[in-house]
Amino acid sequence: MHEKCQTMKPRLQKHANINMLETLRNLKNLIVVCGHFGAGKTNFAVNLAREKAEAGNKVTLIDLDIVNPYFRAADNVAELTTLGVKCVVPDFANTNVDIPSLPPTVMGALEAYEREPDRVTILDVGGDNGAVALGMYKRFFKENGYDLLYVINMYRPLTEDIEGAEMILREIEWSGRIHATGIVNNSNLGVETAAADITDTDSWAREFAKKCGLPLVCTCADVSLAGKLDSIPDVFYIKNATKQIF
């Protein structure tokens, strides 16, 4: 019986997170990913979309980034589409047009979520004031319930201390007219990240979550570090989704 299940879902075997973290499984189906720019929101959102899809969910990923000109969720459309993830990206993402417009398909995707509430709908929001893009969709969050995950990286200079990280969280909540419900610790130094760099940030992340009165939903680490972070609970192993240019 057990073997049969595995052969039926070969994709699950390949991925490091065969068993999705309970904290991620328990999230509401409408998930907003926010944070200081450069915290790693897109990496987290793309990996969460992949994880949810591989666990058999219907998934929509909305690139709501009106801040970044390049390196964005739209870079991952091809891979996610093959996993069955519906991707909604701004018309001008990764083109030469510098217009922070949001297409009507975003509203369409949120309306689809209302009709189909078991569809996991993830919004990848631009950094800092990029959260202003959320304001116009407030009705959907208010009426349907949501989780807003605030992604933090202790190695980012303006969020290296708890005060700085909290200030940006409040700015985001104010611009987006929405409140955070959980914290994601994505502290990393890019390709140079060692296991110790992540474990060193655990107590900081917990203290920050406590100060904000929010749960620490998970700690992210690159899949290459699998097995090296057993001292921390709820580690979400992710694959780098940033476009590589060299």
Next chain:
Amino acid sequence: MAKKVLMKGNEAIAEAAIKSGCLHFFGYPITPQTEISEYMAKRMPKVGGLCLQAESEVSAINMIMGAAASGSRCLTSSSSPGISLKSEGISYLVGCDLPCVIVNVQRGGPGLGGIQPSQQDYYQATKANGHGDEHILVLAPSSVQEMAQLTSEAFDLADIYRMPAMILADGALGQMMEPVDFELGTKREIPEKTWACNGTEGKRKKNIINSLLIDPDELETSVVNRFKRYDEIAEKEVKYEEYKCDDADIVIVAYGITSRICKTAIAAARAKGIKVGLFRPITLWPYPKKQLGALADKAKHFLVCELNMGQMVDDVKVATECKKPVSFFGRTGGVIPSPDEVLAQIEKLAAAL
């Protein structure tokens, strides 16, 4: 601050400027460098400095002139079209012998062009940044770490030689994130700014800063003296990197983000047994002519790689005195070549050697 931090290239420039004692930032937003302004707006009030969004790039460069004349370390930044607007001010800064740092995070042109990365302002930066017989220092970083370190060095060089220094980056370097250690790099001794217009307090003769010299002989003398300084800079301040050039048949000449792409291509070519290396000019002005020229006796072929239509090719031909053939490969308009595309060029050249 932790020893290493993860930053966007644009942020690294801004933080390095603040750590170098820059207290005045004047700018105007333009993609892909706007994070410099945003970072300055958040950080400058905390260090007692001033971040001001001017009404245009022209205003910003003229505000720089005022701040520099007072002896303050100051920074302005923009991207390609915005730098064109600053060009008159840059020439005036040179004419006044004023130090400052100007950042160009290049995007695709000409005209309004696009917002993707380019290196299309090489000519403008190294040969024609403003009118008149003049040069500015031009430094080309190739990593976020260098965005920080070269910004710090640019402030020192600008003060030592009393002239503007430019960080010539590109959108990819501005937007990408890498770890940075701000403690790396060397600090230079900076001469006292006895020329600054910062108040005589009735104790000295007033200083005058001016680029208007009506008498042709006087103007000629000032230009000639400035060029003596340029000779000294060319002698002392050239920076470059040689990578696997010792046994190289083919030497790629590339700077900035393109050099990173080329290094990946070189590793792949070396794995196939092709002897290829990289010469990376870090100062684009002064250009490392002698050092590149020395390779012309060993290498068989030079390949220039840039995100433009071949603006550095002539400098390579001059440096190598055309002793060996010089080829070019580049993409333009905001398109970045993949390492595989560069590898294909290397293989083509290797087959013809």
